[in-house]
Amino acid sequence: DTAVSQTPKYLVTQMGNDKSIKCEQNLGHDTMYWYKQDSKKFLKIMFSYNNKELIINETVPNRFSPKSPDKAHLNLHINSLELGDSAVYFCASSLLLAGATDEQFFGPGTRLTVL
Amino acid sequence: AQSVTQLDSQVPVFEEAPVELRCNYSSSVSVYLFWYVQYPNQGLQLLLKYLSGSTLVESINGFEAEFNKSQTSFHLRKPSVHISDTAEYFCAVSITSGTYKYIFGTGTRLKVLA
Numbered sequence: 018d019t020a021v022s023q024t025p026k027y028l029v030t031q032m033g034n035d036k037s038i039k040c041e042q043n044l045g046h047d048t049m050y051w052y053k054q055d056s057k058k059f060l061k062i063m064f065s066y067n068n069k070e071l072i073i074n075e076t077v078p079n080r081f082s083p084k085s086p087d088k089a090h091l092n093l094h095i096n097s098l099e100l101g102d103s104a105v106y107f108c109a110s111s112l113l114l115a116g117a118t119d120e121q122f123f124g125p126g127t128r129l130t131v132l
Numbered sequence: 133a134q135s136v137t138q139l140d141s142q143v144p145v146f147e148e149a150p151v152e153l154r155c156n157y158s159s160s161v162s163v164y165l166f167w168y169v170q171y172p173n174q175g176l177q178l179l180l181k182y183l184s185g186s187t188l189v190e191s192i193n194g195f196e197a198e199f200n201k202s203q204t205s206f207h208l209r210k211p212s213v214h215i216s217d218t219a220e221y222f223c224a225v226s227i228t229s230g231t232y233k234y235i236f237g238t239g240t241r242l243k244v245l246a
Contacts, residue, residue, distance in 0.1 A: 021175070058220055060176075060236040073233055107175055118164055118183050118226070121234065123175030 020044050021124040023108050029130045030098055038093045038127045040108030048072070049091040050121065051083060052107040060107070066091050095129075103131045134159040136225050138237035145213055146245050153208040153240045155197075155223030163225040165206040166234070167197055170220040179221070182206065193217075218244045 021042045030036055042049060050073075051063040065073035069085040080096040091108060105126045111119040135158045145151045157163060164183050168176040180191040187199040197208045206223060223237040 058239040058241075060222065060239070062233055065233065109175075118181075120166075120178045120181070121176075123177070125173075125175050 021108055021110055021122050023106075023124040023127050025127060026125065027128050027130075029132065031132055032098055032100060034098050035094070035096045036098060036129070037095070038106055038108075038129075040091045040093070040124060042089055042108075042110040042122070042124075044110055044112075044122060046110040046112050046122070047088060048111045048113065048119075049085065049088075050109040050111075051091065051093050052109060052123075054105040054107060054126070056104070064091075064093075098129075098131045100131050103129055105129070134161075134163065134225055134227055134235050136223055136235050136237035138221075138223055138240050140240045141238070142241045142243065144243045144245060147215055148212045150211050151209065151213050151217075151242065153221050153223075153242065155206045155208065155237060157204050157206065157223075157225045159204075159225060159227060161227055163227055165197075165199060166224040166226065167191075167195070167206070167208050168222045168224060168236075170222065170239075172219070176222060179208075213242070213244045215244050215246060217242060 024039045048067045050065045054060045063077050064083045066085045068088050082094045085091045105128050107126050108124040109121045111121045137156045166181045167179040169179045170176045180189045182199045190196045195210045220239045222239045224234045
């Protein structure tokens with residue numbers, strides 16, 4: 018069974034479009050995250066949710082809006098896509114509230130290419 | 133502010149040779165330390181972590197890392213690498229107070245050559 022799953026795996030779209038990436042975890046974890054990994058493999062946290070509540074919101078453009086319908090799902094909606102949004106987006110989860118000691122479980126990633 | 137530095141962006145090494153991937157961190161508060169591995173086209177997986185106690189921690193596949201508080205380092209080592217160890221390795225710190233989050237290093241690409 019896949020622990021953290023993301024769809025789609027690849028997303029190619031035009032500048033200005035709106036797109037969503039879905040994430041689901043079946044681990045029973047309370048906390049979920051979105052990370053952005055750029056072309057140089059630099060990994061930066063974007064958002065963190067705990068039990069559907071926003072905990073961490075890093076300096077991310079307002080065009081990015083996370084939505085957590087329940088604690089097992091954290092979706093990422095991006096409006097007005099720009100070239101600079103091209104990256105691999107990873108969803109992750111951990112057992113406790115952004116637990117400092119917790120292992121984070123990562124999804125396989127969604128490669129977004131904006132043309 | 134906390135930061136993590138991985139000085140080596142790429143490390144090529146021959147199979148069965150030893151390897152060390154370096155990680156240094158900066159923090160004014162106590163941290164927990166992690167190494168994650170990312171195989172091609174996959175997400176990150178935890179390799180090992182240091183929370184407290186013995187400063188030498190080991191993974192199930194032969195990697196080990198030693199926490200050195202005076203040098204603020206958490207270098208990853210393996211005495212004999214395999215082709216299958218080829219991957220991107222990320223060092224991360226988690227601060228122990230305030231808003232808990234990871235800060236990742238920029239990664240080191242380990243390429244094991246036959």
